[in-house]
Amino acid sequence: MSKKVLVLPGDYIGPEIMAEAVKVLNTVDARFGLGLELEYGLLGGAAIDETGVPLPDATLERAREVDAILLGAVGGPKWDNVERHLRPERGLLGIRSQLGLFANLRPAILYPQLADASSLKPEIVSGLDILIVRELTGGIYFGEPRGIRELENGEREGYNTYKYSESEIRRIGRQAFEAARKRGKKLCSVDKANVLEATVLWREIMDELAPEYPDVELSHMYVDNAAMQLVMRPKQFDVVVTGNMFGDILSDTAAMLTGSIGMLPSASLDKDGRGMYEPCHGSAPDIAGEGKANPLATILSAAMMLRYTLGSAEAADAIEAAVSKVLDAGLRTPDIHSEGTHLVGTVEMGEAVVTAL
Amino acid sequence: MSKKVLVLPGDYIGPEIMAEAVKVLNTVDARFGLGLELEYGLLGGAAIDETGVPLPDATLERAREVDAILLGAVGGPKWDNVERHLRPERGLLGIRSQLGLFANLRPAILYPQLADASSLKPEIVSGLDILIVRELTGGIYFGEPRGIRELENGEREGYNTYKYSESEIRRIGRQAFEAARKRGKKLCSVDKANVLEATVLWREIMDELAPEYPDVELSHMYVDNAAMQLVMRPKQFDVVVTGNMFGDILSDTAAMLTGSIGMLPSASLDKDGRGMYEPCHGSAPDIAGEGKANPLATILSAAMMLRYTLGSAEAADAIEAAVSKVLDAGLRTPDIHSEGTHLVGTVEMGEAVVTAL
Ligand SMILES: CC(C)[C@H](C(=O)O)[C@@H](O)C(=O)O
Numbered sequence: 186m187s188k189k190v191l192v193l194p195g196d197y198i199g200p201e202i203m204a205e206a207v208k209v210l211n212t213v214d215a216r217f218g219l220g221l222e223l224e225y226g227l228l229g230g231a232a233i234d235e236t237g238v239p240l241p242d243a244t245l246e247r248a249r250e251v252d253a254i255l256l257g258a259v260g261g262p263k264w265d266n267v268e269r270h271l272r273p274e275r276g277l278l279g280i281r282s283q284l285g286l287f288a289n290l291r292p293a294i295l296y297p298q299l300a301d302a303s304s305l306k307p308e309i310v311s312g313l314d315i316l317i318v319r320e321l322t323g324g325i326y327f328g329e330p331r332g333i334r335e336l337e338n339g340e341r342e343g344y345n346t347y348k349y350s351e352s353e354i355r356r357i358g359r360q361a362f363e364a365a366r367k368r369g370k371k372l373c374s375v376d377k378a379n380v381l382e383a384t385v386l387w388r389e390i391m392d393e394l395a396p397e398y399p400d401v402e403l404s405h406m407y408v409d410n411a412a413m414q415l416v417m418r419p420k421q422f423d424v425v426v427t428g429n430m431f432g433d434i435l436s437d438t439a440a441m442l443t444g445s446i447g448m449l450p451s452a453s454l455d456k457d458g459r460g461m462y463e464p465c466h467g468s469a470p471d472i473a474g475e476g477k478a479n480p481l482a483t484i485l486s487a488a489m490m491l492r493y494t495l496g497s498a499e500a501a502d503a504i505e506a507a508v509s510k511v512l513d514a515g516l517r518t519p520d521i522h523s524e525g526t527h528l529v530g531t532v533e534m535g536e537a538v539v540t541a542l
Numbered sequence: 543m544s545k546k547v548l549v550l551p552g553d554y555i556g557p558e559i560m561a562e563a564v565k566v567l568n569t570v571d572a573r574f575g576l577g578l579e580l581e582y583g584l585l586g587g588a589a590i591d592e593t594g595v596p597l598p599d600a601t602l603e604r605a606r607e608v609d610a611i612l613l614g615a616v617g618g619p620k621w622d623n624v625e626r627h628l629r630p631e632r633g634l635l636g637i638r639s640q641l642g643l644f645a646n647l648r649p650a651i652l653y654p655q656l657a658d659a660s661s662l663k664p665e666i667v668s669g670l671d672i673l674i675v676r677e678l679t680g681g682i683y684f685g686e687p688r689g690i691r692e693l694e695n696g697e698r699e700g701y702n703t704y705k706y707s708e709s710e711i712r713r714i715g716r717q718a719f720e721a722a723r724k725r726g727k728k729l730c731s732v733d734k735a736n737v738l739e740a741t742v743l744w745r746e747i748m749d750e751l752a753p754e755y756p757d758v759e760l761s762h763m764y765v766d767n768a769a770m771q772l773v774m775r776p777k778q779f780d781v782v783v784t785g786n787m788f789g790d791i792l793s794d795t796a797a798m799l800t801g802s803i804g805m806l807p808s809a810s811l812d813k814d815g816r817g818m819y820e821p822c823h824g825s826a827p828d829i830a831g832e833g834k835a836n837p838l839a840t841i842l843s844a845a846m847m848l849r850y851t852l853g854s855a856e857a858a859d860a861i862e863a864a865v866s867k868v869l870d871a872g873l874r875t876p877d878i879h880s881e882g883t884h885l886v887g888t889v890e891m892g893e894a895v896v897t898a899l
């Protein structure tokens with residue numbers, strides 16, 4: 186039985202890092218007989234350039250058909266002057282929403298080989314392993330009404346709507362409890378229930394779910410405190426669940442604690458566990474075309490895809506082991522380079538992983 | 543000419559730290575002949591206990607009359623079961639809004655004597671001096687409509703409205719540009735203009751103001767990136783300006799970079815520079831009544847009040863120098879204690895500052 190993967194390289198460094206991930210996928214495909222069928226599609230700026238829109242119908246159609254999606258990175262200054270609703274980011278938000286990819290899983294793991302890369306003291310971050318579960322298809326990102334309107338006094342006002350329904354909260358809550366159950370059994374729900382009604386309901390529903398997961402310890406934290414605690418004592422966290430906007434901020438904070446965002450994969454899943462996988466980092470316009478980008482986050486996203494959606498844990502394990510091996514061997518792209526290690530480019534890094542496989 | 547100060551001790555550690563700040567104020571009053579007249583009022587939980595509401599009319603009336611307000615900290619678990627609109631936080635939000643205290647200035651400064659307290663590596667944070675300018679009376683904190691409603695399908699939905707008008711953005715923008723002009727001349731405006739229309743207008747107005755401040759270098763950053771950059775390379779920032787919600791998160795992140803939030807004051811100013819001053823930290827219910835709380839943030843808030851609203855820079859300088867002196871002498875409350883320094887309590891710390899004056 187073949188497994189179809191839609192590959193969306195995206196913009197700037199996107200195609201460069203994706204090329205390496207594809208080599209890795211082809212290698213495990215051959216080795217483990219996975220029957221992967223890769224096809225390519227357009228999303229973001231690349232799609233704007235070819236078709237005029239950031240999420241072409243053809244991409245959406247294929248995305249609905251395939252078993253999983255692997256995305257590079259989208260966006261960048263080239264499309265800054267494109268009309269707002271046609272920007273590359275709209276393609277990303279559109280595909281998340283259209284496919285119902287409501288559960289965004291963002292691990293923040295400190296690789297022991299890269300402990301130095303963190304801006305935090307080693308004793309604060311060594312062994313760090315947090316999973317941020319971010320709601321991805323609701324909240325203020327998608328709430329209506331929204332826009333810029335003229336007020337009675339003639340001045341303009343920009344406005345957005347932050348909202349969450351019980352069922353939206355419940356389904357992301359369950360995902361997070363399930364994830365916590367498989368890990369350290371601690372779940373911290375982050376809200377701003379002392380100010381925002383939208384998050385009062387959030388807190389209530391999380392409390393309502395808790396008795397179904399008696400093995401998981403649920404706590405609540407205000408978002409401002411969570412941001413502080415992540416910096417001060419990040420290892421207190423196991424799984425963190427929060428809404429779309431707070432999740433955007435906290436997952437990037439958590440990723441940066443590791444000092445190596447170029448290493449972190451992410452998954453965006455629908456209710457059946459189908460999903461889109463992508464690195465946590467962006468399209469890095471400043472280094473595009475220079476062959477310097479770190480392909481490991483994309484390669485590890487491919488591993489995550491094999492594990493969670495394609496049911497090939499063995500292949501995922503093999504990729505992760507290969508990545509560890511090249512790190513052990515001292516290979517480093519510029520973003521994670523430090524004294525005494527061996528500086529390599531995108532292609533060299535990708536090929537080293539293939540060789541290690 | 544006398545200067546009236548309304549003192550609002552607030553809850554839990556609030557009265558303990560305020561008692562020390564009052565001693566310090568009385569000392570500089572006598573030494574510099576400031577003619578301070580202190581009066582006391584109720585806000586938050588303390589007000590709920592006495593009057594049933596978190597912001598009594600009497601407090602609001604006096605707050606409008608006086609020259610400046612000094613606040614301890616409000617809130618805590620004692621009032622968790624009070625009805626939502628009567629919670630202590632409502633008193634704080636109410637006084638900010640009623641007095642038009644739209645400009646919240648939150649410095650994040652690393653005291654060289656406390657460099658060890660940070661969870662970040664010394665080279666990342668040494669010499670850190672950031673000012674976060676947070677809009678405080680608008681945005682999603684106050685936007686209507688808001689609440690929890692029943693949807694047609696019978697489930698509930700929590701909702702809030704994020705909005706900013708041109709004039710709201712313009713006045714906080716000017717404050718931030720002015721502040722940057724007096725400091726390192728760099729202003730970073732933080733938004734999420736790639737997703738939220740409310741912040742598209744924000745970015746536009748900041749750009750519109752820039753030509754009036756040609757000596758200030760304006761940049762823009764998305765909030766998720768700003769959170770990362772604060773952790774990775776905080777010294778790139780001078781002044782940061784942002785809305786109420788993002789400011790809540792980023793100012794706490796910035797404060798925590800210093801490792802000593804117990805040292806950081808804040809000011810909330812109206813259009814005429816009148817204002818309310820308070821420590822950045824909360825009411826610390828866990829250590830209340832134990833005489834362990836750090837009074838320095840409140841003492842430094844009093845200094846900020848003297849400088850910005852009461853026009854006594856000399857007295858402010860004297861207080862700040864006295865605080866530096868007690869730190870040099872090795873005195874530390876538990877929150878900033880490290881090996882080789884002298885552990886003291888709230889009162890001892892307050893009195894040491896008085897002696898140093
Ligand atoms: C590009 C942007 C719209 C996106 C988001 O805010 O969700 C990105 O920051 C992310 O976290 O995937």
Ligand SMILES: CC(C)[C@H](C(=O)O)[C@@H](O)C(=O)O
Nearest residue numbers: 379380409617631634635790
């Ligand atoms: C207590 C709370 C309402 C308040 C806020 O969110 O503004 C606090 O976190 C602050 O930053 O002063």
